[in-house]
Amino acid sequence: MGKEELNGGKSKRSKNPLDPEEFRRQGHKVIDFLADYYLNVADYPVRSNSQPGDLRRLLPDHAPISGEPFDAILRDIQSFIVPGLTHWMSPNYFAYFPSSGSTAGFLGEVLSSGFNVVGFNWLSSPAATELETLVMDWLAKALGLPESFLFSGGGGGVLQGTTCEAILCTMLAAREKTLRKIGTHRVADLVVYASDQAHSAFQKAARIAGVQPENYRTLPTTRADLFSLSPDLLRRTISKDMEAGLVPFFVCATVGTTSSTAVDPIKALCEVANERNLWLHVDAAYAGSSCVCPEFRHYFSGVEGASSLSLNAHKWLLTNLDCCCLWVKDPSALTAALSTDPEFLKNEASESKKVVDYKDWQVALSRRFRAMKLWLVLRTHGITGLQSILRSHVAMAERFRCLVAGDRRFEVVVPRTFAMVCFRLRPAAGLSSEETNELNRRLLEGLNESGRACMSHAVVGGDYVIRLAVGATLTEQRHVDSAWRLVQQLADALLGAAIINGR
Amino acid sequence: MGKEELNGGKSKRSKNPLDPEEFRRQGHKVIDFLADYYLNVADYPVRSNSQPGDLRRLLPDHAPISGEPFDAILRDIQSFIVPGLTHWMSPNYFAYFPSSGSTAGFLGEVLSSGFNVVGFNWLSSPAATELETLVMDWLAKALGLPESFLFSGGGGGVLQGTTCEAILCTMLAAREKTLRKIGTHRVADLVVYASDQAHSAFQKAARIAGVQPENYRTLPTTRADLFSLSPDLLRRTISKDMEAGLVPFFVCATVGTTSSTAVDPIKALCEVANERNLWLHVDAAYAGSSCVCPEFRHYFSGVEGASSLSLNAHKWLLTNLDCCCLWVKDPSALTAALSTDPEFLKNEASESKKVVDYKDWQVALSRRFRAMKLWLVLRTHGITGLQSILRSHVAMAERFRCLVAGDRRFEVVVPRTFAMVCFRLRPAAGLSSEETNELNRRLLEGLNESGRACMSHAVVGGDYVIRLAVGATLTEQRHVDSAWRLVQQLADALLGAAIINGR
Known part of the structure; x- marks a missing residue:
């Protein structure tokens, strides 16, 4: 046992696990650790050279009986963890879609984690909910989204973790809306639509929502159409399904596919969806952020016809993982599908209906204070700053x-x-x-x-x-x-x- | 415009949004801000006195056009956000189940957010996956879980965000397993069981999974039984449902209910579930952590008969939000329900089947590096430290x-x-x-x-x-x-x- 452990040991362990001065001392060390990491990250192999099992072989197979000093842990992170990372923050990282962290996004996450509030409903931390409604309106305006997606226009936005959750929640909203009309026992008749270029999140959401696998329509695209979804093909397929007695209810269109950043023609697809009263979700996970620049905004043309839209601020808007922005035109469709009202959460504010309870806009009850990081990004860089970075x-x-x-x-x-x-x-x-x-x-x-x-x-x-x-x-x-x-x-x-x- | 903004303005904005020295400077300020927050938090009103709309009235309704200096943003957080928080970190906070942050849990989150890796599969950051498999085995051993829940015993653990997701994922695993036997069109015949004291997460999961609302059985409990679920009642209800041609498939038992910390008799309930080949999930969201102390371990007695178990380290194990630990005996049931295999993620390591790809153990594709914070908590305090805190x-x-x-x-x-x-x-x-x-x-x-x-x-x-x-x-x-x-x-x-x- 080293001198350090003897020093750090007893006196440290007798302290509260959140002793503010110990927090300060260790917190500064971690900030320096990360600043040094960013200074050096360009020199690390971008993709880790680890082989399966490498890390597990290096570390003990039981938790320690007694606590260990912080400096030893930090050394282990440098020695054992860093070599096992694929460095998404490296300037030489160009894979998938990069994760777009920044100082502002990071510090927002740090503040949220420090406050550690659990904002399931308004009352449990009013500022967490209200900052989220505010920042979602801010970003909607910055992207030029129609008023109908803003709280002031009867819609509203919510921060989810990922696009998978956003697609799942909107699909559930659409499912419940449809089943209320045709009867819940007809779930096996429901059909969903997207192009063969849509993200796997679409199929996963359909599977979770109980859509029959034979009722996922992944419509073929062509090189001639630059791999975008054909509105005519969508219309024909929907008609055929309706003739067969099935119930089309959900279309997922993509702005910026993962494979080739293909853009589906939103306006024409919304027209098809609206003819048949289907829910159309726009998955703009990657490319949505580009709309802060006016020259990209035409890719969203016609979005006023969509029911919902999502983008990942953690992909291309400087916000650290995770931060998926979802807007819906009709929040009541979402809450009708996802709300619960257990006794232990009942409170006057919720009953007054004057507040948003975000637990009813998502899968989980507990939720982190994600709005803080997006707010910090928007304020730190401003619209012009974001434009110039993108x-x-x-x-x-x-x-x-x-x-x-x-x-x-x-x-x-x-x-x-x-x-x-x-x-x-x-x-x-x-x-x-x-x-x-x-x-x-x-x-x-x-x-x-x-x-x-x-x-x-x-x-x-x-x-x-x-x-x-x-x-x-x-x-x-x-x-x-x-x-x-x-x-x-x-x-x-x-x-x-x-x-x-x-x- | 103040002197500070003139100072911070142009030169700052011309820098990279992740400039390491600016990161260091601002990072230290945020650590001091939070350390001071903890020093003062006992003096703040624990539940915020905010009224609906208060924060939105105080803040502008558009994002700024140009970036703003960091110090101004930090001042606004103190002036506008802090008064709108319900202070879950206050020593005077005793509501719901408290969120159990600590310096170690916080710093783990900070490191994860700083590395900002997206660990959807092993390859995308090997250490993130391997540390998670390691730490889940460590914690399973510390809690005295049976070997069958460990990776070494053919089972395994995964970090989800919340219990809602853990219950949903296990219910989906059980649903798919059952539907493979009886045909996917019979989803409307599926029945789920829990006590009337079970968390609302149970009903929400059932709803998302497409279980018919009339097929949620919330079995009544009594004061005489200390509000625990009666195995006899469960057995009788299952039999009745089977006689009616329905298909019972999932039981949720609770160790430590939200209302009164009631404990369901795990051993007897598992026996009932196993007689009929039902999946039994143990929701130990709050009380599971107590099993690091031997004197509480008897509440898990019989857990070797369960299919899965979850607890929230963010509730009572010093880990900052969010961190739900889920163990399953049969990971292949989970991955059979949740895996996707899109081309852009194909890689040699995954095809070798020598690695865990956690994207197939959860709803979302992208995932944060949550293992870091749980690892830091276990190492910093050790088993004896955690015991003495609990x-x-x-x-x-x-x-x-x-x-x-x-x-x-x-x-x-x-x-x-x-x-x-x-x-x-x-x-x-x-x-x-x-x-x-x-x-x-x-x-x-x-x-x-x-x-x-x-x-x-x-x-x-x-x-x-x-x-x-x-x-x-x-x-x-x-x-x-x-x-x-x-x-x-x-x-x-x-x-x-x-x-x-x-x-």
Whole structure:
């Protein structure tokens, strides 16, 4: 046992586990630890080199009997945990959609965790609920959403953890609304619709909600339509299902799909949904944030016809995980599906109906004070600050696209719409489609194994493509340029450096 | 515009939103802010005095166009947010079940938020997944759970946000298992069981899972049975339902109900469930943590017969919100109900089946790195530290019980089992049951309005009772004593101070 443990030991353990001065001392250490982490994170292998079981082999298999000193724990985090992380905060991280943390988003989470209030209803912490209603109206205005999604317009917003929960809750609202009309026993007749590019969250929500697997319609898209959902196909499929005696009730449209950032035509899809009185949810998990910039707002055109819309502020709005913003036009549909009224939560404010009780807008009862971090982000950066940050990501992605387009060994697979580029090595003469896919798979694996950048893949129209998504907050142009040079070097090695190419 | 804004303005905004030195500077300020908050929190009115709309009236109705300096935002938090909070961290907080934050739990959350990894599968951050499997095994051992709930025994644990999600996920696992046998179209025949004391999370989960409302069985309990679920009644009800052609599939038993900390007889209930091959989930949201102390472990006796068990480390295990620990005996039942396998997440490690992909153990895809905070709590305090903290809460509750029992105007309504006391003013001569309830309602409202303590209520066997739950981390004996004096003073005023009483 080291000197430190002897020092820290008895006196520390006799203190309250939330002793304010000990909290202060350790808190400062953790802030310095994280600041140093951000200073160094560019140098770490982006994707962890861990093998399955590595961490469990390094750590004891029982909790300690006696408490351990904080400094020893912090050292273990540096020695054992950090090497096992895939560094989403690295400037060289371009995989999936990056998680967009920032100082403001982080500090908001820190304050929420410090206050540690459980805002299930208004009374349990009025400011937590009211800040959430405020910040959801603020953001709706900043995105140019129609008044009907704001509290002042009869709608309203709520912070969920993730898009999965947002889609599930809206689907449940739509389900209950429909079953109230046709009878709850007809749940097996319900049908849901989305494109084959929709996020897996759509199918998972349908499964949880008890929709029969044969009643998930994932409608095919085409390269010619840039992988967007065809309103005509949706209309025809709905009609066919109705003729078969089924009950279409929910459509999920996407603005910015995960595979290729495809954008479904919201206006036309809403028209189809509204003809048949279906609930249409807009999943704008990634791309929704872009609408703080007027030049992207046209992708939401027609959204006034939708029933609900969600985006993840933790994806592209500088807010640390988790923070999914969901707006609905008719909150009563949500609360009719999700409200409970146990005796122990009864109170005058709730009964007055003058307040929002967010427990009835989500799956869980307990909820963290997520509004704080989104409020801090909006205030710290302001609308113009957010615009300039998002535009810088778009500009970096566009520059990457130009670099790819300038090397004739490569192709950009779909047009760049936001801050993500889908590219691949072109099919070379004599290579089959599967061989081309395999070559790209090896290129990506080599890149991720190098630890110098991290990207991910998709399969789009049968083609294996590499996705570079700019969005990690520390990323600068030089990191994007390095990532491209790395791609080229790996391509040189894969294809044979002697081949003369267009660079 | 103040000098500060001029200072902080341009230069700050030109920096990266995650500039490490700015992060460090602001991070230290927030730590000091929270340390000071804990120093002062005992002096704040525990339940906020806010009126509906107060906060929204104080704040602008649009996000700012330009960013604002951090110090101004922090001042607003002190001026506008703090007065609108109900202070769950106050030592005078005794309502619901307190949220049990601590320095270790807080710092774990801070580190997770700083790393900001999205651990949907093993590959996306191996250490996040492996630390979670480790810490769930550690805690299972500390609680004396059977080997069959550990990864080493073929089971395993996962960190969910809340009990609502844990009950929902286990119910979905049980639903899918049952429907695979009887056909998915028979969802309307499914029946679920719990006592009338079970948490509203049970009914909410059943509703989300598409169980027909007429098929929720909330079985009546009695005062004679201390409000615990009768195994005989359960057996008879299940038989009756089966005879009617329905399909019983899920039982939720509770260790430590919200109203009165009643404990269902786990062993006998598991026997009933196992006779009929039903899934039995043990909801030990509050009281489960007590099993780190051997003297409480007998309440889990027979748990080896259950299919799953959950407890909230954010309720009584020093871990900041949110942290619900769920163990299941058969993880494949969970993943069969909740897994998705989208192309963009495919990877070698997952295909090798050597790793856990927690996305398939929960509703959401994205997930925070919650294991960090639970690991920090277990290491910082060790098993003996946690035991002594929980025992101190129990001792304080027991002392409060004695104080109540020593004042003949009051009665303790049910025996104290953990760290919660249910009490009320006794029915006085000539008062109806409803008048007695009203008197207690006024007593509680007066207490909460005073701001000097915060408690909540339940209705138990028709009686309105006041609940004092010890568990807020800063609470010491003197705070419990003060709360009792406050109760007495309010009773004096309500009943007339002139009445000679037994004190």
